[in-house]
Amino acid sequence: MNIFEVLRRAETGDYIKEDDFNMKLFTENKKLVAKYGIRCDRENVIVDDDEMADNLFAAALDLCEAMGFLCIDTNRVIRFSREELLLAMETAPKEMLLGEGKDARVMRARRVGDGRKMTVCGGCPGTPLPEELFLPIMMSYAAEPLLDIIIPGSLVKIEGMEVKTGGPLEIRATRQELIWTREAFERYGRPGTHIYAAGESSATALGTLAICNERYMRTTDSHMIPVLSELKTDYIRLARVMTGQEYPAYTTSLMDPIIGGFAGGPEGAAIVGAAAILFATAAYGVQMHCLHAIHNKYVAVSTPEGMWMDSIIGRAFARNAPISILADAWTMTGTGTDELLYETAALAIAQELSCLHTDALGATNGVYPNCSGLENRLFAEVVDAVFHQNMTAARGNEIVRALVGKYRHSFEAPDFGLPFDEVYDAKQIVPLPTWQARYDRVKEELFGMGIEFRF
Amino acid sequence: MSGTLALIGASLYDPQDKSAAELAREALEGGVPALDIVDALSAGITELGKRFEDMELFLPDLMMGGKAMQEAMEVLTPALEAQAGGEAAQKKVKIVVGNLEGDIHDIGRDILATMLRVGGIDVLNIGNNVKADTFIDKAEEMGADAIGLSSLLTTSLPYARDVVGLLEARGLTGKYKVVVGGGAVTKEFADSIGALYGSTAVSAVDVIKEACL
Numbered sequence: 001m002n003i004f005e006v007l008r009r010a011e012t013g014d015y016i017k018e019d020d021f022n023m024k025l026f027t028e029n030k031k032l033v034a035k036y037g038i039r040c041d042r043e044n045v046i047v048d049d050d051e052m053a054d055n056l057f058a059a060a061l062d063l064c065e066a067m068g069f070l071c072i073d074t075n076r077v078i079r080f081s082r083e084e085l086l087l088a089m090e091t092a093p094k095e096m097l098l099g100e101g102k103d104a105r106v107m108r109a110r111r112v113g114d115g116r117k118m119t120v121c122g123g124c125p126g127t128p129l130p131e132e133l134f135l136p137i138m139m140s141y142a143a144e145p146l147l148d149i150i151i152p153g154s155l156v157k158i159e160g161m162e163v164k165t166g167g168p169l170e171i172r173a174t175r176q177e178l179i180w181t182r183e184a185f186e187r188y189g190r191p192g193t194h195i196y197a198a199g200e201s202s203a204t205a206l207g208t209l210a211i212c213n214e215r216y217m218r219t220t221d222s223h224m225i226p227v228l229s230e231l232k233t234d235y236i237r238l239a240r241v242m243t244g245q246e247y248p249a250y251t252t253s254l255m256d257p258i259i260g261g262f263a264g265g266p267e268g269a270a271i272v273g274a275a276a277i278l279f280a281t282a283a284y285g286v287q288m289h290c291l292h293a294i295h296n297k298y299v300a301v302s303t304p305e306g307m308w309m310d311s312i313i314g315r316a317f318a319r320n321a322p323i324s325i326l327a328d329a330w331t332m333t334g335t336g337t338d339e340l341l342y343e344t345a346a347l348a349i350a351q352e353l354s355c356l357h358t359d360a361l362g363a364t365n366g367v368y369p370n371c372s373g374l375e376n377r378l379f380a381e382v383v384d385a386v387f388h389q390n391m392t393a394a395r396g397n398e399i400v401r402a403l404v405g406k407y408r409h410s411f412e413a414p415d416f417g418l419p420f421d422e423v424y425d426a427k428q429i430v431p432l433p434t435w436q437a438r439y440d441r442v443k444e445e446l447f448g449m450g451i452e453f454r455f
Numbered sequence: 456m457s458g459t460l461a462l463i464g465a466s467l468y469d470p471q472d473k474s475a476a477e478l479a480r481e482a483l484e485g486g487v488p489a490l491d492i493v494d495a496l497s498a499g500i501t502e503l504g505k506r507f508e509d510m511e512l513f514l515p516d517l518m519m520g521g522k523a524m525q526e527a528m529e530v531l532t533p534a535l536e537a538q539a540g541g542e543a544a545q546k547k548v549k550i551v552v553g554n555l556e557g558d559i560h561d562i563g564r565d566i567l568a569t570m571l572r573v574g575g576i577d578v579l580n581i582g583n584n585v586k587a588d589t590f591i592d593k594a595e596e597m598g599a600d601a602i603g604l605s606s607l608l609t610t611s612l613p614y615a616r617d618v619v620g621l622l623e624a625r626g627l628t629g630k631y632k633v634v635v636g637g638g639a640v641t642k643e644f645a646d647s648i649g650a651l652y653g654s655t656a657v658s659a660v661d662v663i664k665e666a667c668l
Contacts, residue, residue: 026515072559128609128639154609162613165557170610203557203608229562260507261514261562268513296566297508297655299638305510367641 001088003242006078006283010238013068013076018232021070021077022262025230028066029268032059038312040266045307045400046353048393050112053315060274060316061085063231069279070232078233080282088282089321096250096287096324098149100192100220103185105148107288109322110355112315117387118357121196122147122376125328125359126366129153131160133369133419134177136426138184140373142193143429146380146455149194151360152181153369165203174199174207178216196326196359197224197252197290205239212247222250225284227276229255229294230262233283241284252288252326253280259305260296266305269293270312277313281323288324290359298411299365300332302343304404311354318355327351329379330362332410334370334417336435339407341442344375345451346403348382353396358383363417370417372424374431374439381453382446389452399449459485463492463527464499467520468506475499475527489534492527500524500573504657514566521569548667549577551593552603553585554637555614560607563637567605567656574660587617594631600667602631603659604650607638615640619648632666634659 016024032038036055047053061082068077080088094109098119107119122141129137134155141150155173156163163173178198185193198217199207211217225240227233244251255276257269277289291313293306300306310327317323329351331343340363351358361379363371386396420426423435431439447453459482466475473481479492503520506512512520550571554564561583568580579597581589594602604615615635622628635645636653645652651666653659 023515026513156609162616163610164613165608165610167613173610203610228559234559258514258562260510264513265510296510296514365638367639 001084001282001285003238003245003285007238009078010071010074010076013078015075016070016077017075018070018072021067025067025272026262026264029063029264029271032062032271033264033267035059038267038270040305040308042304042308043401044397045304045311046350046393046396047308047312047315050319053312053319056270056274056312057316057320059271060278063271063275064278067231069283071234072228072232073235078283080279085278085282086321089278089323092281092323093287094322098220098222098250099194100218103190103192104220105194107324107357109324110318110357111322112318112355118352118383119148120146120380120383121149121151121326121358121360122373122380123151123196123360124153124371125151125197125362126200127153127362127369127371128156129369131155131157133421133426135180135184136424136429137369137371137420138181139187139429140420140424141376142184142188142190144373144377144380146384147376149196150181151196152177152198152200154200166206170202170204170206171210174202174211175216178211195221197222198249199223205236205243208240208243212243212249217249219247219249222252222288224252224254224290225286226254226256227280229258230272231276231279245285250288251284251286252290253277253284253286254290254292255280256292256294257309258294258296259309266309270309273309273313274316277317277323277325288326290326290328291356292328292330298332299330301328301330302332302347302407303411307347307350307400310356311350314354314356324357326357326359328359328362330365332365332414333407334364334368334415335372335375335420336370336417336423336438337415338438338442339410339415340375340417341378341439342403342407344379345382345446346400348379349386349391349396349400352383352386353391353393364414368416368419370419372420372431372435374435378439378443381455382451384455385451385453388454395450399451402449459487460491460495464495464502467496467499467523468503468512468516470519475523476530479527479530483531483534489531489538492531493535496524496527504570514562517566518569521573524573546668547575547577548601548664549597549599550601550603550663551579551581551590551597551599552605553581553590554583555604555606555611556584556586557614558606558608558611559583563607563656564605567603567636567659570656570660571663574664576660576663587614587621590618591621591625591627599631601663602633603663604633604635605637606640609639612639612644615650616648619650632663634663
């Protein structure tokens with residue numbers, strides 16, 4: 001559907017107050033969870049129940065019809081028919097070439113049993129990075145050959161001044177992030193690598209507008225447009241749609257269903273997440289989606305509820321309407337800890353076996369700059385092993401259960417680990433011996449648990 | 456706790472045919488002391504919070520339970536004041552809460568506002584994307600004790616520093632306790648601007664009460 005029709009509906013749709021919309025969503029969704037028998041299994045977070053995955057997809061379509069997509073600037077509901085939603089899914093690309101030249105990578109809409117491995121995105125989504133460490137941290141990702149595409153972190157200061165939402169420095173910050181990310185790619189001989197979700201510091205349309213230039217975001221890169229929680233949009237998001245479509249770069253949505261919020265529990269959040277994918281495909285015209293389960297208490301995706309929610313959505317779309325879905329991999333803990341590596345491995349197994357791609361690791365839930373290339377390397381290595389050893393969902397669930405047991409204590413008392421320059425030599429861009437030794441030891445342990453690393 | 460009182464408490468997390476306010480009124484008319492009813496409501500709201508934390512109940516349940524508690528307390532207030540023998544009621548903390556400029560992630564703030572209300576604090580919830588100066592204007596209008604600043608966006612946090620700076624510029628430093636919280640906020644950041652830190656909505660209630668009472 002073209003953006004003009006979306007805007008027209010945002011002006012003329014039925015009126016509803018936002019609070020009433022929220023409560024209606026809660027009520028409708030509760031009925032759908034019961035009607036379709038959606039049940040979260042916290043012990044088996046990788047879903048291989050096809051009937052339930054299909055039911056989730058059907059429930060999401062029902063929810064879309066019942067609710068519509070609320071524009072909070074107009075308080076009007078943008079409505080889509082079931083046919084319009086399915087048509088949008090059908091016409092969304094099933095295969096894309098992301099990046100340029102020899103560094104370009106294919107991202108495919110995954111299907112169950114299609115014999116394809118995920119596209120691995122490395123980086124530190126949503127993580128505030130200090131100016132002086134931005135380039136070294138991005139170099140630590142560029143140095144990892146198994147990372148297919150890379151997402152930058154967020155610059156929080158420029159020239160020592162804090163970047164404010166909607167302020168002039170949002171322009172400078174979004175541009176500088178891309179300049180330094182590209183420089184990191186060039187230093188490691190991969191200048192054509194796709195930058196995923198360019199403009200991380202852009203909370204408004206300013207940043208997106210600022211980077212629509214080949215010097216910053218190339219048309220072979222992508223930028224991100226969130227769906228507001230739950231099932232809402234606004235003029236800022238729609239302005240970014242307009243900007244991206246006319247530039248045109250690839251676009252990815254972002255949906256953050258809150259487990260325990262207006263959607264209800266993990267089952268309700270899964271329905272809302274799937275509905276958000278349908279709306280974002282139709283209203284934003286995106287080519288890929290970023291799925292980010294938010295646990296109302298712990299935030300992290302590495303909770304059993306978060307991994308289950310992502311998994312059932314991945315399987316539901318792989319079976320019913322394939323499209324590229326990347327899942328965020330936010331962890332409780334930070335770099336330099338064993339727990340981060342366990343969380344990393346669990347997320348990698350769960351996402352690979354759920355027909356998802358990944359949107360990289362957000363260590364410490366993206367709060368502290370305690371991140372590095374090494375945990376991203378582990379993520380990619382686990383994905384590779386899971387794929388090549390043809391790991392089953394049942395085996396994956398066994399290993400994930402064991403891993404959750406190793407980091408469960410982190411939900412209440414997370415170890416945030418250390419900043420990048422205390423785990424890496426920030427000039428040579430290599431892990432310091434202590435971090436390397438910890439990684440080696442945990443990797444050995446993971447091998448003993450049944451992950452057959454090839455590298 | 457008697458059956459009636461247990462029912463009043465349970466009505467906050469397990470809605471009955473009658474609201475908590477109606478049940479409270481009936482109990483009061485039946486001769487149950489107002490303080491006993493308050494105790495029952497407190498037990499009910501504690502259970503509601505626990506079930507929310509355990510993910511047996513969700514944000515809308517929390518909001519509805521908080522509203523029901525407020526309505527029941529309004530029924531009880533005259534009796535509580537009479538019971539206190541006409542003495543001045545206990546000081547009630549007042550707070551203005553909102554999301555910092557540029558931030559429109561209101562769900563966390565709504566949880567906070569609900570938890571504050573059920574904790575007996577007067578809350579003026581001024582919404583999303585609030586300019587730094589507006590927080591102070593609203594606090595002045597309300598006669599607030601504290602200003603609560605929420606943000607999920609790292610790039611909106613500098614506006615928290617602006618609130619503190621504007622308080623100083625307007626000669627109001629120390630008049631209001633400033634509390635920050637939300638996904639992007641760390642204790643280190645709160646310390647750096649001289650604000651209090653609420654790591655979760657539940658902990659923020661205790662932090663604010665401790666600072667203001």
